[in-house]
Amino acid sequence: MDSPLVSIIVVNWNGKRYLKKCFDSLFDQTYSNIEIIMVDNGSTDDSVHFVRDSYPHVKVIENGENRGYTVANNIGAAEASGKYLLFLNNDTRVDSGCVAALVEAIVSGQGVGCWACTQLSYDGSPEVIPEGGMDFLGYPTKSQRTFYASGACLFIDRHLFFDLGSFDEAMFSYVEDCDLCWRVRLRGYDVACVSEALVYHAGGGTSGRGATQLKSYAESGKQFVTSLRRRYLAEQNTIRMLLKNYSLPILALVLPIYLAVNAAEIIFFCLTSNKRVIREVYLKAYRWNLENLSETIKLRKKIQASRKVNDLEILKNVTFHVGKLRALREIGVPKFVE
Known part of the structure; x- marks a missing residue:
């Protein structure tokens, strides 16, 4: 299998309590050709010092203020060197084979522009509401069809991401993942889930309660x-x-x-x-x-x-x-x- 560089972008805002498990799981990946970028949105919980001290190989970008999910991820993507981008929430931990499964899927997959991971709850039990379904009014809902990849763990080709115009920065947070994947579909690509790419997600760990x-x-x-x-x-x-x-x-x-x-x-x-x-x-x-x-x-x-x-x-x-x-x-x- 080809081994292109994967840039993993983690946006953080006062999520220090989650960062150890998140970064430990990333450094435990079976796929080694990765770079990790943390974009910090003005945290006040000593997150930046903790990461720089404990994970010197993580590239840290400080925004100085909370600029939102979309702006921070776009900043991280602009600094990324990888062929592929994995946008990952800070309140996640990933299975050791997650990145390898995503790369294998995107390299071999034809006609798929964006990939979702299989989300489990932080303690390992299955999510009740499957990520990725959407109704005709744009509201996330239960569905057997994956319309979008959750922004908690979204995998996409870097060139396609920027060709689409990246995340809509007017959307501070929420719905931006649906919007990006809708634009992926308008270009004629599909959005699919990689069943072997397991991500354990606290769900609203730093932003508030959500569907999880x-x-x-x-x-x-x-x-x-x-x-x-x-x-x-x-x-x-x-x-x-x-x-x-x-x-x-x-x-x-x-x-x-x-x-x-x-x-x-x-x-x-x-x-x-x-x-x-x-x-x-x-x-x-x-x-x-x-x-x-x-x-x-x-x-x-x-x-x-x-x-x-x-x-x-x-x-x-x-x-x-x-x-x-x-x-x-x-x-x-x-x-x-x-």
Whole structure:
């Protein structure tokens, strides 16, 4: 098997408690031709000193402030020397054969532009909600079809990554992985999962609770907890993603349904006297998209001009149930915190 250099990019923000297991697992890989880059987003927990002292072979880039997931990963990719890029969350540890399995897949795979890993929970038990499914409204959901590779462990050819325009830096965090993989698909490539590439993921270890904690909430009867900021960023970025990536005819069909689902959510929160969620999530997301609409349209023109497949090919890989309704049935109404 060819042994091209793989650049592994780990974005860190106050994740020192996870870094030892993460880097130990990377230095234990059976595939040796790797470089590891940590991009630190202004951590205050001594992460940078710990890594420089304990892992001198890790290249550390300091941003000085929290510039978000997308900007930090793009900075890391720009500094990378590898033919392939593995974007890896700091709250992960990887199986010793993970990188080797990914390289074998990308070298031998034809027509696949982006690869996902098989995610297990941090303690080794299977994830309840499989990563990678998406509904037609852009919402992550259960599916047998892998639409996108989770940003927690996303593997891609470096040239393709930059040819696509890299991560959308207006998306501070969340949904950026769906957006990138949608653009991969618009170029005519597939997105697939490598079953042998095992990644153990804490899930929201440094950014807050996410889908990987849903099992414990569903089984225990506890109310699922998320943050207003997380929900706002997800809503903001999903709208931007839809506006950029769908063709106009399909967008004209999908956008009213998306807004109708949002309207139902807004009415619910009005009736339950939770108007802060309306202001801090939905209205804020709409306002941001209106303020940034001209930039979104510019990006849309570039994406649509370079697309090689029509939306029928895209729609083959999404589900047509509404993912938010499924999540509501399974975990109930979340509790919002700061």
